[in-house]
Amino acid sequence: xxxxxxxxxxxxxxxxxxxxxxxxxxxxxxxxxxxxxxxxxxxxxxxxxxxxxxxxxxxxxxxxxxxxxxxxxxxxxxxxxxxxxxxxxxxxxxxxxxxxxxxxxxxxxxxxxxxxxxxxxxxxxxxxxxxxxxxxxxxxxxxxxxxxxxxxxxxxxxxxxxxxxxxxxxxxxxxxxxxxxxxxxxxxxxxxxxxxxxxxxxxxxxxxxxxxxxxxxxxxxxxxxxxxxxxxxxxxxxxxxxxxxxxxxxxxxxxxxxxxxxxxxxxxxxxxxxxxxxxxxxxxxxxxxxxxxxxxxxxxxxxxxxxxxxxxxxxxxxxxxxxxxxxxxxxxxxxxxxxxxxxxxxxxxxxxxxxxxxxxxxxxxxxxxxxxxxxxxxxxxxxxxxxxxxxxxxxxxxxxxxxxxxxxxxxxxxxxxxxxxxxxxxxxxxxxxxxxxxxxxxxxxxxxxxxxxxxxxxxxxxxxxxxxxxxxxxxxxxxxxxxxxxxxxxxxxxxxxxxxx
Numbered sequence: 001x002x003x004x005x006x007x008x009x010x011x012x013x014x015x016x017x018x019x020x021x022x023x024x025x026x027x028x029x030x031x032x033x034x035x036x037x038x039x040x041x042x043x044x045x046x047x048x049x050x051x052x053x054x055x056x057x058x059x060x061x062x063x064x065x066x067x068x069x070x071x072x073x074x075x076x077x078x079x080x081x082x083x084x085x086x087x088x089x090x091x092x093x094x095x096x097x098x099x100x101x102x103x104x105x106x107x108x109x110x111x112x113x114x115x116x117x118x119x120x121x122x123x124x125x126x127x128x129x130x131x132x133x134x135x136x137x138x139x140x141x142x143x144x145x146x147x148x149x150x151x152x153x154x155x156x157x158x159x160x161x162x163x164x165x166x167x168x169x170x171x172x173x174x175x176x177x178x179x180x181x182x183x184x185x186x187x188x189x190x191x192x193x194x195x196x197x198x199x200x201x202x203x204x205x206x207x208x209x210x211x212x213x214x215x216x217x218x219x220x221x222x223x224x225x226x227x228x229x230x231x232x233x234x235x236x237x238x239x240x241x242x243x244x245x246x247x248x249x250x251x252x253x254x255x256x257x258x259x260x261x262x263x264x265x266x267x268x269x270x271x272x273x274x275x276x277x278x279x280x281x282x283x284x285x286x287x288x289x290x291x292x293x294x295x296x297x298x299x300x301x302x303x304x305x306x307x308x309x310x311x312x313x314x315x316x317x318x319x320x321x322x323x324x325x326x327x328x329x330x331x332x333x334x335x336x337x338x339x340x341x342x343x344x345x346x347x348x349x350x351x352x353x354x355x356x357x358x359x360x361x362x363x364x365x366x367x368x369x370x371x372x373x374x375x376x377x378x379x380x381x382x383x384x385x386x387x388x389x390x391x392x393x394x395x396x397x398x399x400x401x402x403x404x405x406x407x408x409x410x411x412x413x414x415x416x417x418x419x420x421x422x423x424x425x426x427x428x429x430x431x432x433x434x435x436x437x438x439x440x441x442x443x444x445x446x447x448x449x450x451x452x453x454x455x456x457x458x459x460x461x462x463x464x465x466x467x468x469x470x471x472x473x474x475x476x477x478x479x480x481x482x483x484x485x486x487x488x489x490x491x492x493x494x495x496x497x498x499x500x501x
Contacts (some may be wrong), residue, residue, distance in 0.1 A: 004347045005340040005396030010328055020206065022344045022361055023171050028233055030167050033059060035239040047088040048246045065096035070164035071157035072146045076101035076426050079123050079177060083107040084131030085246045086222050091232055093129045093152050098175060099166045105177045106223040108489055113138045119179055123189055153419040168443040171195030177368060178225060178319050189368035190320040199361035200322035201233045203342040206382045208288060209329055212239040216263040217256045219245035221489055222359055222498065226293050229322045231265055250277040255435060258282040267293045268300060268493040271312065275304050284309035285312035292317060294492040295418065295426050298335035314338055316400065318386060337397040349390055356390040357383040387423040389416060408437035410445050415474050424449060425468035429457035434485050434493045438478060438500040449476040450498050452485050
């Protein structure tokens with residue numbers, strides 16, 4: 001079996017892999033404060049209203065907010081829900097919590113009361129920073145002791161109140177408690193340490209050549225690892241700057257791309273809209289574009305290259321590990337591949353199932369209060385089981401074939417949905433497609449396709465064209481037309497919501 005490429009291939013020529021110390025700066029908050037202190041006048045964040053915050057602004061505001069948290073009785077290790085649309089105020093609250101040693105529990109700002117209660121019941125937070133007034137009412141009913149909006153309008157400590165200790169967390173202390181999507185059961189809290197977050201952000205800076213000169217267009221939600229763990233953490237660690245947008249707007253993104261921005265991170269749905277928008281060629285002015293959170297089809301990759309002059313860097317990460325792999329900055333960026341392991345990450349395929357297994361300083365220690373789930377997620381020799389099935393090409397590039405738990409077994413044969421979906425998506429008129437297994441007394445499961453396409457598209461012809469390139473057991477035996485596939489907040493299709501009976 002071809003082995004994955006070693007992460008040293010991400011380094012500049014002449015850089016010794018042994019010189020890379022991903023934990024040298026100990027923690028993100030310590031590194032951020034050092035950057036803000038060293039260059040206090042550098043512009044760092046621009047909010048949705050066009051107002052810039054400098055390093056000095058962020059240092060002062062996060063110090064004040066941390067003091068307000070402490071004055072309200074929050075202390076090291078306490079968990080705090082954090083929810084809101086992308087804004088400087090939300091970033092300030094997040095950074096202040098880290099500086100004080102609180103554990104941030106990022107929450108989707110579109111959650112219903114039931115969804116918020118599920119997270120709160122498991123995480124047992126002491127406080128909450130919530131933009132939506134409705135959410136603050138729910139948090140009050142749940143009995144949380146400290147509740148505030150994203151501006152953190154808690155009382156300022158009185159004169160003579162002791163200043164809280166800031167920025168002294170160790171790399172081993174807990175920092176972030178994001179929750180898995182729960183598509184296979186009750187959501188689980190993945191407890192990430194300061195070292196996990198720092199190691200991943202440092203690796204990204206090295207691999208993507210992220211420098212203080214960069215300016216990121218950031219319109220991803222900040223409750224998700226893509227926007228928060230990569231976009232915000234990376235920007236602040238690099239000493240760079242970011243333009244915060246509270247929603248994705250193709251025209252606005254292209255306008256920023258034509259100005260002083262240098263980077264854009266998005267999901268495939270965003271790139272699909274950008275490449276078809278007027279002025280899409282302005283994307284060529286960006287030095288770097290990355291895609292993640294869902295597969296970027298080879299067809300879309302090639303369309304962007306042809307129209308915009310951008311070879312998108314597709315990467316791969318998880319809630320439990322932050323970032324794992326990326327196509328290289330220097331070298332071949334291959335459509336359909338998530339590239340090679342990031343600096344510091346070891347990656348292997350299970351010899352029997354081809355499940356991707358990883359280890360490294362970015363990998364979390366376990367799920368909150370779920371010892372059995374944690375034990376099941378690690379091999380006996382300490383590698384994390386990602387649940388993703390992978391394949392490796394002759395040059396060591398990794399591709400995601402499918403999810404182990406989404407595997408369809410039809411007539412005793414294994415069918416990975418991704419392979420069938422890619423062929424369906426490639427057919428004319430097909431917007432998107434999802435494949436699941438439906439129960440069958442004869443076959444165990446039959447391959448069932450849900451195709452997002454207009455009424456003018458002949459689904460029988462679509463399936464026939466795709467099936468011509470598939471072994472008989474992989475061919476869809478049932479096909480359904482849908483107006484829209486169910487998706488989560490990051491645009492990823494939620495197969496569990498598709499009917500199988």
